[in-house]
Amino acid sequence: MSKAFELSKEGAELVKKELTRYETKHSAIIPALYQVQKENGWVPPESIEYLAGLMGLPESHINEVFSFYTMFNKVPTGKLHVQVCTNISCSMNGGRELAKKLCERFNVKPGEVSKDGLVTISQVECLGSCDTAPMMQVNDRYIENLDFEKAVQALKEMGAQ
Amino acid sequence: MSSLEVKLLSEHYDKPEFQGLEGYKKHGGYEVLVKALKMEPQKIIDEVKASGLRGRGGAGFPTGVKWGFLPNNDEPRYLLCNADEGEPGTFKDRVMMERAPHQLIEGMIISAFAVKSHKSYIYIRGEYDEPARILRKALDEAYEAGLLGKNILGSGFDHDMDLYRGAGAYICGEETGMISSLEGLKGQPKLKPPFPAIQGYLKKPTIVNNVETLAAVKYIIRDGADAYRKYGTEKSAGTKLFSISGNVVKPGTYEVPLGISLKDLIFDVCGGLKPGRKLKAVIPGGSSAPILTAEESLKVNMDYESLAQSGSMLGSGAVIVIDDSNDMVDLLDVTLHFYHHESCGQCTPCREGTGWISKITHSIKNGEGTTKDIDLIKNVAEHMMGKTICALSDAAAMPAISFVTKFRDEFEAYVNKGVERRGEDAHA
Ligand SMILES: Cc1cc2nc3c(=O)[nH]c(=O)nc-3n(C[C@H](O)[C@H](O)[C@H](O)COP(=O)(O)O)c2cc1C
Ligand code: SF4
Ligand code: FES
Numbered sequence: 367m368s369k370a371f372e373l374s375k376e377g378a379e380l381v382k383k384e385l386t387r388y389e390t391k392h393s394a395i396i397p398a399l400y401q402v403q404k405e406n407g408w409v410p411p412e413s414i415e416y417l418a419g420l421m422g423l424p425e426s427h428i429n430e431v432f433s434f435y436t437m438f439n440k441v442p443t444g445k446l447h448v449q450v451c452t453n454i455s456c457s458m459n460g461g462r463e464l465a466k467k468l469c470e471r472f473n474v475k476p477g478e479v480s481k482d483g484l485v486t487i488s489q490v491e492c493l494g495s496c497d498t499a500p501m502m503q504v505n506d507r508y509i510e511n512l513d514f515e516k517a518v519q520a521l522k523e524m525g526a527q
Numbered sequence: 528m529s530s531l532e533v534k535l536l537s538e539h540y541d542k543p544e545f546q547g548l549e550g551y552k553k554h555g556g557y558e559v560l561v562k563a564l565k566m567e568p569q570k571i572i573d574e575v576k577a578s579g580l581r582g583r584g585g586a587g588f589p590t591g592v593k594w595g596f597l598p599n600n601d602e603p604r605y606l607l608c609n610a611d612e613g614e615p616g617t618f619k620d621r622v623m624m625e626r627a628p629h630q631l632i633e634g635m636i637i638s639a640f641a642v643k644s645h646k647s648y649i650y651i652r653g654e655y656d657e658p659a660r661i662l663r664k665a666l667d668e669a670y671e672a673g674l675l676g677k678n679i680l681g682s683g684f685d686h687d688m689d690l691y692r693g694a695g696a697y698i699c700g701e702e703t704g705m706i707s708s709l710e711g712l713k714g715q716p717k718l719k720p721p722f723p724a725i726q727g728y729l730k731k732p733t734i735v736n737n738v739e740t741l742a743a744v745k746y747i748i749r750d751g752a753d754a755y756r757k758y759g760t761e762k763s764a765g766t767k768l769f770s771i772s773g774n775v776v777k778p779g780t781y782e783v784p785l786g787i788s789l790k791d792l793i794f795d796v797c798g799g800l801k802p803g804r805k806l807k808a809v810i811p812g813g814s815s816a817p818i819l820t821a822e823e824s825l826k827v828n829m830d831y832e833s834l835a836q837s838g839s840m841l842g843s844g845a846v847i848v849i850d851d852s853n854d855m856v857d858l859l860d861v862t863l864h865f866y867h868h869e870s871c872g873q874c875t876p877c878r879e880g881t882g883w884i885s886k887i888t889h890s891i892k893n894g895e896g897t898t899k900d901i902d903l904i905k906n907v908a909e910h911m912m913g914k915t916i917c918a919l920s921d922a923a924a925m926p927a928i929s930f931v932t933k934f935r936d937e938f939e940a941y942v943n944k945g946v947e948r949r950g951e952d953a954h955a
Contacts (some may be wrong), residue, residue: 387689389646389729392711396694434713437653437695453615454814455772455847457861491697491865492615492814493654496772496845497779506656 371413373420377401381420391423395431399438408439444479444486446524449503452489455496460513464500465489467514472526485526529781529796533758535746535766536739537782540626546661548668551629557674559749563637564682566748571641575744577752579764584609584700584737585813585843587831590744594642596724597732604732606639606647607709608741611693611700613652614813615865616845619768620738622780624651624658627742628665632688634741636674637748639686642734646687650705653694662690697869701917702735703727704871715871716917739768759785763830763841771797773848774804786830793824793848804850808934812842814862815922817929818849838929855934856941859926860888866923877920880911884927891938894945901938904931 373381381401384394398421402413409432418425432438439447450456450465465487469476472485479486495501498510502517509520518526534540544550551557563571576591597604608631612620624631631649639647651659666688669675677685691709698704699714706728708714727733743765747755756764763785769792772778776798783796789809793799800806809824810816817839819827827837834841849858863885872878884907887900908924908931915921931938 388691388709388711390711393691393709395711396692396708399694400692430713431711435653435694435696452861453865454810454858454861455616455778458773458847458849458853458858491868492613492617494612494618494621494652496616496618496770496847499772499778503654508657 371402371406371410371416373401373416374405377405378420381417385421391421392427392431394421395423395428396435399428399432399435403438407445408442441477442479445484446486446504446521446526448485448487448521449490449493450487451491451493451495451499451501451503453492453496455492456499456501459499461500462489464502464512464514464517468517468521471514471518472521482527485521531783531787531791531796533766533782533784535758535782536623536630536742537626537768537780540622545627546625546629546665548629548665548672551627556629557633559745560633560636560674561680563640563748564680564684568641568643571637571748574752575641575747578747578755579752579759579762580740580743580747580755581763581831582737583739583743583767583844585614587841590736590740593724593736594638594734596722597642597734598725601643602732603646604642604644604734605728606635606642606644607702607705607728607733607735608635608647608649609700609702609705609735609737610649610651610655610658611697611705612655612738612843613697613700613869614815614843614845615862616772616810616813616847617770617843618772619770619780619844621655621658623738623742623768624655625661628658628662629669630742630745631662631738632665632669632674634743634745635688636679636686638734638736638741638744639688640684641744644734645685647689648709649688649690650699650709651690651692652699653692659690659692666690696871697865698871698917698919701919704917705735706733713871715873716919718916760828760830760832762832767829767841767844769829770843770845771848772845774800774850774852775848776801783829786828786833789819789827789829789846790825792829792846797848800848800850804852806848807851807853808849808855810845810847810849810926812840813845814847814865815925816840816842817925818933820933855930855937856888856892859930860885860892862926862930863888863923866919870919870923874915874920876911877915877923880907880920881923883907884911884923888927891941891945894941894948896938896942896945898939898942901931901935901942904928 381398384397501510539545580590581587699708703717704714723733806821867881867885908927911924
């Protein structure tokens, strides 16, 4: 049995408002999933059932949308979700090596959560900042023109050990 | 700054104040809207047609012509701004939205007035958190100043604009995928026709345009079509913001007239290559554009026709400059991994084909390929073209074919190295 999931009162209010903001109720699904992720760090399966009830939409439909988009975390991540771009321009400037060295430095495999729960490192596709390659996105923030030392320094400032 | 740069859209991008409504107004902001609202909507469409403006999102379709496809009736219609910007190598829309959110909003209101739309959305890619926040704030400012909402500036024209955030799917940059996504569905493209201008968002007529396209409309209405045409070539009119990355000394976003030579763009505007490096290749229009060899690159001009003639395309204007330190098999591997990952899976040639060519390329890179595999990449890629719901399949096939054809020796070197190691015959 999965445990029950609930958004905060404000979160639930926000989702309800999104339901009438667009021409169709369905358009509120992405914003609702963002709200779940914002409060919970990731989107647990039981939250889909909860949203279905809250939004009056079929669970199967919310699930379909949820699985289609890569920005919704399907599993828990560390407090800092470090997404290193390894697409073409970043790879040409050391993006893949950076991702690898960060994994070694924080002792995690790509996608894994570090033992202290602070860091997850993943490789992602072009983030639209190719002139500052290599670069990474940490939670919502872009950190650009990186080398290994600068990346570690930035992560430490954000609370990584 | 290079003397080849032209600052039409980007004139005030270096001023932080340009981001806010007050600063924007100080530099003539929303004056063109005032002018436009006094014009006949059809006159605006005619002016955009006459300007020769072509879509800056990738396909280069004439904007005024697209607008003209809308049914001539009072049915509700939507305007969607494509700010999904996912084509690898492209980042100019982000710069535009961060530096000048009101420029986009003004361009959009003018465009909406021209096509008689009362509702628009800016569909922005989910990763663009900072630009989304900047736009949100600018939209609030615009509403507060009566530039959006009911009876805009007393003109009697009503228009609402909202921002919608995607959630990480390249395919939502394809216009019908974007429409599906905005409708709250999986972002899967739909078969065309019907084209969005006839049947788009919620089955209503819908115009989809790129950020840069909509921002450019403002300058066409401000200065007139003839003035806009002074930049660029006969068939590729105006200026273009290029996103330049890779191995140049000064990567960045640069506005130049269409038709500038790629050589000037790299060696003058972007400061050339790093010391001791030689040009090897250029991808001139985002990672889906066929690659050009150094020799081809030095002959081509950055306009739709010249690039088509050289067998490539202008695409989103993302120029990836590649010097002789790069391994082409590796770069194709990175590129195909992306397209395979982003295929939405609806069409067999795309779903299977991207997987196949990506896997073969990867195995060649790992020294496990044969000469036959090199030909196979090309064969499979050729069968992926022109057969699918959207152009993602072609977007993967084009780099595959061009890399393998133009840099075959590097693929062969990998094969031979692998053969040597395994001590077997590559042709077996
Ligand atoms: C796979 C794929 C991805 C695309 N991604 C984008 C994009 O991120 N931004 C964009 O403006 N156009 C993108 N396009 C092009 C759009 O489908 C559409 O042509 C464009 O938004 C129209 O605007 P324009 O005429 O102003 O260029 C993409 C097309 C395809 C096939
Ligand atoms: S071509 Fe590929 S991405 Fe486009 S609709 Fe078909 S499967 Fe989806
Ligand atoms: S390739 Fe890394 S941001 Fe574009």
